[in-house]
Structures are given as C-alpha cells and as structure tokens.
Amino acid sequence: MKFRPFLWLTIVSLPALLVLVGLGSWQLQRLQWKNDLISSFEARAAAPAIAVPAADAGLDDVEFRRLSLEGAFLHDREIFLTGRTYEGNAGFHVVTPFKLDDGRLILINRGWVSEDYRDPAKRSFSQINGKTSISGILRRPGVKGYFVPENEPDNGFWFTLIPGQINQHLGLDAAAINAFYADAVRTSDVVTLPIAAKTKLNLRNAHLSYALTWYGIALALIGVYIAFHYQAGRLQFKRGQKD
Structure with missing residues (x-):
C-alpha cells in the first residue's frame, strides 16, 4: 500500500475525528449516568410515601418520591398546560392548586383531558x-x-409548569409552594379524567442513539478521507504480481 496524505486535509480531518469520537464516548458516559439516575428515581417512586416536605428543603433526595397529600382542590383556580398528548390524542394537562391540611398550597398536575373536556362543566x-x-x-x-x-398567563397559554409563575398569576398567597409541584398518579387500573400519570416513570434516555450518531459521523469522515485520497491517486493498494 502506498499512501501520501494531503497535509491540509489531514490537519482538518484529524481534529474533527477526535472531536466526534470524544462526543460519542461522552454520550456513552451520559448513558450510564442516565441509567443509574432512572434506577434511582424508580426506586424512589416505589418507596413508601412521604409527607410534603418544607418548601426550602433540598430536593436532591426527594425528587420523584411518592407523596401522601391530604387537603382539598381549589377547582376555581385550575389552569391548563397546552400541547399535551395521550396515546396520540391532543389535549391539555389540568393543573389545580391543592390546599393541604397544614394550610400550604401545592400545584397538582392532575393529568390529561381532551379539548372536549377542557370545560370543567x-x-x-x-x-x-x-x-x-x-x-x-x-x-x-x-x-x-x-x-x-x-x-x-394573560392569554391563558401555559406551556411549562413553573409553580412560581403560576402561583403569582393566580394570586395565591405566601403559603403557595414554588419550589416543586406534584404529578397525580393512578392508584388503580381504572382510567378516569383527568388521566393521571402511571407510577412507572418515563424519563427520556436517548444517549445511546446520540453516541451511535457521533460514531457514525466519525466513520463517514474516515470513509470520505480514504475515498478522497484514493481518487486523487494518493492511496494505492499494490496487487500481487503473477510469475
């Protein structure tokens, strides 16, 4: 084999190749991190329910923990998250303030309803x-x-559930919790409106596909690099000669 690489092409391609391989390897590390994170969250969700923590409590150890909530809904203050789907059907998530027995207010994402059932009546x-x-x-x-x-808020369009912003718009008092909210979960196999979340968490984990994408681009770059040199006559493969 005879190989005479183009200097300028090699200078450009080699750093690009290293970056692509590095990004792919980083995504594999992120994949392991996300798998561990999902396992941790699923274990928390399956653990016994806890009382609603203080608003200023650290959330690292309690996020995705099951909560036991006792109180009453303030249905006249509910808002709707736009652009939510359920099994391919467009609709909304109903978010309702919930007044706990201790006087605090927490937002509850009660689940999905279709356009036909947006009206509480x-x-x-x-x-x-x-x-x-x-x-x-x-x-x-x-x-x-x-x-x-x-x-x-003034037009009734909510796309992201940010408790502080919603509580302020609804005019809720200082007892409203801004640091977190709660997703209502189904407690039986019976599906009722609003359709609450399942207890099994569905956290997006696309790091493997990202890693394969970066590695695929790296392989394509190598292929283009080799093909370019071959067509330019700078990469030649010697064939065995017959006597």
Missing part, C-alpha cells in the same frame, strides 16, 4: 370536592425547552 364527575387524599410524585419546576414558547 363537562367533567363535573371528575371535580373532587371537599377534603380528600391523593397520591402524587414530587417534581421540580419545569424548564422551558429551546423550541417551547414562553408562557402567556
């Missing part, structure tokens, strides 16, 4: 009145994605 059967006990999962405030619109 059409789902009076789902409006739990008076004191009740519910099960929920503690969640941190949502973080707006890059392509997600800003919340428009």
Whole structure:
C-alpha cells in the first residue's frame, strides 16, 4: 500500500475525528449516568410515601418520591398546560392548586383531558370536592425547552409548569409552594379524567442513539478521507504480481 496524505486535509480531518469520537464516548458516559439516575428515581417512586416536605428543603433526595397529600382542590383556580398528548390524542394537562391540611398550597398536575373536556362543566364527575387524599410524585419546576414558547398567563397559554409563575398569576398567597409541584398518579387500573400519570416513570434516555450518531459521523469522515485520497491517486493498494 502506498499512501501520501494531503497535509491540509489531514490537519482538518484529524481534529474533527477526535472531536466526534470524544462526543460519542461522552454520550456513552451520559448513558450510564442516565441509567443509574432512572434506577434511582424508580426506586424512589416505589418507596413508601412521604409527607410534603418544607418548601426550602433540598430536593436532591426527594425528587420523584411518592407523596401522601391530604387537603382539598381549589377547582376555581385550575389552569391548563397546552400541547399535551395521550396515546396520540391532543389535549391539555389540568393543573389545580391543592390546599393541604397544614394550610400550604401545592400545584397538582392532575393529568390529561381532551379539548372536549377542557370545560370543567363537562367533567363535573371528575371535580373532587371537599377534603380528600391523593397520591402524587414530587417534581421540580419545569424548564422551558429551546423550541417551547414562553408562557402567556394573560392569554391563558401555559406551556411549562413553573409553580412560581403560576402561583403569582393566580394570586395565591405566601403559603403557595414554588419550589416543586406534584404529578397525580393512578392508584388503580381504572382510567378516569383527568388521566393521571402511571407510577412507572418515563424519563427520556436517548444517549445511546446520540453516541451511535457521533460514531457514525466519525466513520463517514474516515470513509470520505480514504475515498478522497484514493481518487486523487494518493492511496494505492499494490496487487500481487503473477510469475
């Protein structure tokens, strides 16, 4: 084999190749981290329920823990998260303030409803009145994605569940918890509106596909590099000669 590499192409390609391989390896490390994180969160969700922690408590050890909540819903203050789906059907998530027995207020994401049932009058059967006990999962405030619109409280458009912003818009007092909220979870196999979350967490974990993508681009770069030199006559493979 005879190989005479182009200097400029090698100078450009080698750092790019190292970066691509590095990104792929980093994603594999992230994959292991995410798998460990999911295992930890699933263990927390399966652990016995805890009381609602103080608003200023650290959340690292209690996020995704099951909560035991006792109090009453404030249905006249509910808001709707736009752009939510359930089994491919468009709709909303119903978020309702819940007044705990100790006087604090926590937002509860009660689950999904379709456009037809957005009006509370059409789902009076789902409006739990008076004191009740519910099960929920503690969640941190949502973080707006890059392509997600800003919340428009005055127009009734909510895209990200940020308790502090919602509590302020609803005019809730200082007893409202801004540090976290709760996802209501199903306690039986019966599906009712709003359709609450399953107890099994569904955390996105696409790091393996990201790693394969970066490694694939690296292999493509190597292929282009070799093909370019071969076509330019700078890479030649000697064939065995017959006597």
